[in-house]
Amino acid sequence: SYELTQSPSVSVSPGQTASIACSGDNLANKHACWYQQRPGQSPVLVIYQDNKRPSGIPERFSGSNSGNTATLTISGTQAMDEADYYCQAWDSTTVAFGGGTKLTVL
């Protein structure tokens, strides 16, 4: 089965840039996406196909994918961005999620 690895936690100061990484074997050859999940809520898609933003997602969210690592970047982080973030990719009819990264805005 395909595995994606994320750091358990990332901290950032308000207004600064947060980077959340996701690693997997040859991840650049698969389409990575990212979900935000606030406490008690359902996940929300924030990035798909490596770097595309769904309608309604703020421009401060961006994504990249190269080699074995996909990265979610949040520019000008706001308090409302504090949440769990999950990466996800597909490999040979198996969907893999990363373990999630808790973003704390201090």
Added chain:
Amino acid sequence: EVQLVESGGGLVQPGGSLRLSCAASGFTFSRHAMSWVRQAPGKGLEWVSSINNSGGKTYYADLVKGRFTISRDQFKNTVFLQVNSLRAEDTAVYYCARDGGSCGGDCNPYWYFDLWGRGALVTVSS
């Protein structure tokens, strides 16, 4: 309103069965693959199963293969997950999710999920 509403969750004994339903509204159901993703209490997201837009192709995580069955009713705009031989480790919130790709005919999923329901809690305990 574009939404997914799950139902059918509850408390079930080990070895028991449930049928989860997900009613879709506000979009052309037959143009989207659908999936189930679960989240155990305090844990991360785990993909369970998917079905393509026509219902002709189904996909399962190894952990549930042979115990869970996904299906869809195009007339009722509903996707189902029949869960059998339940174990304590199946305890989770089960989310229904819409595939982000849209197509006619018999298509493969795009494998990202752009719309999620609120989830249905399944608790397996004696």
